[in-house]
Amino acid sequence: QAQLAEAGGGRVQAGGSLRLSCMILRRTFDISAMGWFRQASGKEREFVGRITTSGHTYVVESVKGRFTISRDNAKNTMYLQMNDLQPKDTAFYYCGAMRGISSSENPEDYEAWGQGTQVTVSS
Numbered sequence: 001q002a003q004l005a006e007a008g009g010g011r012v013q014a015g016g017s018l019r020l021s022c023m024i025l026r027r028t029f030d031i032s033a034m035g036w037f038r039q040a041s042g043k044e045r046e047f048v049g050r051i052t053t054s055g056h057t058y059v060v061e062s063v064k065g066r067f068t069i070s071r072d073n074a075k076n077t078m079y080l081q082m083n084d085l086q087p088k089d090t091a092f093y094y095c096g097a098m099r100g101i102s103s104s105e106n107p108e109d110y111e112a113w114g115q116g117t118q119v120t121v122s123s
Contacts, residue, residue, distance in 0.1 A: 003112065004023065004024060004095050004114035005022070005114050005115065006021065006093065006095050008021050009093060009117030009119045012120075012121055012122070013121070013122050013123075014086055017082060017084075018082050018085065018119060019080070019081050019082070020079065020082070021079050022077065022095030022114055023077045025076075030099060031053065031097045031098065032053060032098050032100055033097075033098045033103060034050060034051055034095060034096065034097050035047065035050035035051075035095065035096050035097075035104070036049050036050070036080045036094070036095055037096060037107055038092065040091040043091075045094070046091075047060060047106075047107070048063060048080070049063070049080070050069070050103060050104075051071055051078060052102045052103070053102075055071070057069045058103065060105075063082075066082065066083050066085075067082050067083070068080075090120050092117070092118050093116060093118075096110030096113045096114075097110060097112040098110050098111060
């Protein structure tokens with residue numbers, strides 16, 4: 001299974017920014033797309049956005065205009081730039097990798113996951 005590692009979480013005040021990274025440490029299958037999810041305490045894992053191998057990106061409406069997904073192929077790393085963070089964005093953020101699927105909001109379609117990183121936004 002592919003091994004992923006997130007980094008970049010932390011605590012910020014409302015209106016602040018963070019950039020999360022997701023590095024592919026070990027690749028055991030052809031990754032078709034990678035995504036970001038988040039899980040707030042007591043809630044289900046929520047899809048945030050994804051990027052395909054061709055570089056097409058998509059983010060959900062609730063973060064559109066604030067969050068941007070990008071990647072650096074040379075570094076085997078995907079990023080989630082989060083601006084204008086709000087307390088509602090507080091969650092554990094995970095990255096995942098898919099095989100054979102270019103777009104999915106269903107976490108069950110992702111075959112590999114990182115360990116996650118906590119983002120806490122205070123008002």
